[in-house]
Amino acid sequence: xxxxxxxxxxxxxxxxxxxxxxxxxxxxxxxxxxxxxxxxxxxxxxxxxxxxxxxxxxxxxxxxxxxxxxxxxxxxxxxxxxxxxxxxxxxxxxxxxxxxxxxxxxxxxxxxxxxxxxxxxxxxxxxxxxxxxxxxxxxxxxxxxxxxxxxxxxxxxxxxxxxxxxxxxxxxxxxxxxxxxxxxxxxxx
Amino acid sequence: xxxxxxxxxxxxxxxxxxxxxxxxxxxxxxxxxxxxxxxxxxxxxxxxxxxxxxxxxxxxxxxxxxxxxxxxxxxxxxxxxxxxxxxxxxxxxxxxxxxxxxxxxxxxxxxxxxxxxxxxxxxxxxxxxxxxxxxxxxxxxxxxxxxxxxxxxxxxxxxxxxxxxxxxxxxxxxxxxxxxxxxxxxxxx
Numbered sequence: 404x405x406x407x408x409x410x411x412x413x414x415x416x417x418x419x420x421x422x423x424x425x426x427x428x429x430x431x432x433x434x435x436x437x438x439x440x441x442x443x444x445x446x447x448x449x450x451x452x453x454x455x456x457x458x459x460x461x462x463x464x465x466x467x468x469x470x471x472x473x474x475x476x477x478x479x480x481x482x483x484x485x486x487x488x489x490x491x492x493x494x495x496x497x498x499x500x501x502x503x504x505x506x507x508x509x510x511x512x513x514x515x516x517x518x519x520x521x522x523x524x525x526x527x528x529x530x531x532x533x534x535x536x537x538x539x540x541x542x543x544x545x546x547x548x549x550x551x552x553x554x555x556x557x558x559x560x561x562x563x564x565x566x567x568x569x570x571x572x573x574x575x576x577x578x579x580x581x582x583x584x585x586x587x588x589x590x591x592x
Numbered sequence: 593x594x595x596x597x598x599x600x601x602x603x604x605x606x607x608x609x610x611x612x613x614x615x616x617x618x619x620x621x622x623x624x625x626x627x628x629x630x631x632x633x634x635x636x637x638x639x640x641x642x643x644x645x646x647x648x649x650x651x652x653x654x655x656x657x658x659x660x661x662x663x664x665x666x667x668x669x670x671x672x673x674x675x676x677x678x679x680x681x682x683x684x685x686x687x688x689x690x691x692x693x694x695x696x697x698x699x700x701x702x703x704x705x706x707x708x709x710x711x712x713x714x715x716x717x718x719x720x721x722x723x724x725x726x727x728x729x730x731x732x733x734x735x736x737x738x739x740x741x742x743x744x745x746x747x748x749x750x751x752x753x754x755x756x757x758x759x760x761x762x763x764x765x766x767x768x769x770x771x772x773x774x775x776x777x778x779x780x781x
Contacts, residue, residue: 404597411595421724440668441628479629484700484773511673580769584673
């Protein structure tokens with residue numbers, strides 16, 4: 404950020420009174436421009452195929468990670484709830500009709516200022532279709548998941564949590580909320 | 593928002609290509625200024641006082657809702673996780689030393705573009721003290737909670753969920769994650 408969005412004056416980085424962090428502050432009109440993490444919200448759409456549990460994934464038609472697979476998810480919008488965001492993204496990216504269930508995973512990605520939430524969901528029919536941000540949409544059993552071609556670590560972790568928890572549920576257990584923090588990888592060499 | 597924060601030109605409200613919502617767009621440099629919900633994160637600090645479970649509340653020294661009581665919570669910052677945000681806010685507002693536990697509640701407040709998260713926590717000692725944003729900090733049993741003087745509905749709902757879930761836990765049950773959406777009240781007359 405270079406200019407004040409309220410008065411167009413150049414902003415400066417400084418610690419406001421009663422604060423402990425540097426913010427973009429406008430010396431002309433006094434506006435403090437706070438910057439906060441964004442939420443990415445999606446679903447885990449599940450289909451039971453002759454006793455085999457399959458999950459719907461989308462192959463990305465846009466950057467970042469064009470061509471890689473992801474659960475349907477995207478940035479939460481103002482004026483919607485997290486559940487509504489999960490439903491909307493599943494519709495937009497996969498054209499999928501779902502019944503949304505409980506929150507399943509919360510993943511922090513602090514170095515990119517994001518928190519990802521995924522809800523469990525049941526696919527209501529097989530009339531899904533790739534939206535404008537997807538190249539294709541397909542169902543995968545645990546064995547079929549293209550683990551090497553998943554777009555984001557938050558999807559990988561959520562899928563691993565999901566199939567592990569599903570195995571417990573099939574033994575009489577319950578679904579739980581799974582939390583995981585993903586820190587910036589340390590590069591060696 | 594009136595001016596582009598990248599080039600200082602006046603912005604216009606329009607629906608960008610491949611989008612479905614109005615955004616502030618800069619006609620000069622093309623920047624799309626997305627606006628997304630913010631996260632408010634806090635804790636439910638618990639102290640066992642001779643068999644009675646008490647919760648730590650803060651009386652607000654700042655607007656909005658100056659003078660009203662709240663669980664320690666505040667806006668999540670960039671470069672931190674939700675757990676770190678809950679710890680930081682509990683330290684800043686209540687000077688409280690806690691051990692943080694699992695996520696307990698997620699509350700959507702779509703008309704103010706906020707999602708509130710609360711984590712269960714155990715107070716490690718009684719050396720708490722009001723921070724600059726609090727007038728006072730005190731422990732309350734369920735019967736002592738000043739229900740009429742709670743600052744925000746998200747705190748009221750979280751406290752109600754907490755004491756109901758606590759009663760189940762004392763009967764051998766488990767803590768669960770509680771979700772609730774708070775929509776704008778409809779005003780009559």
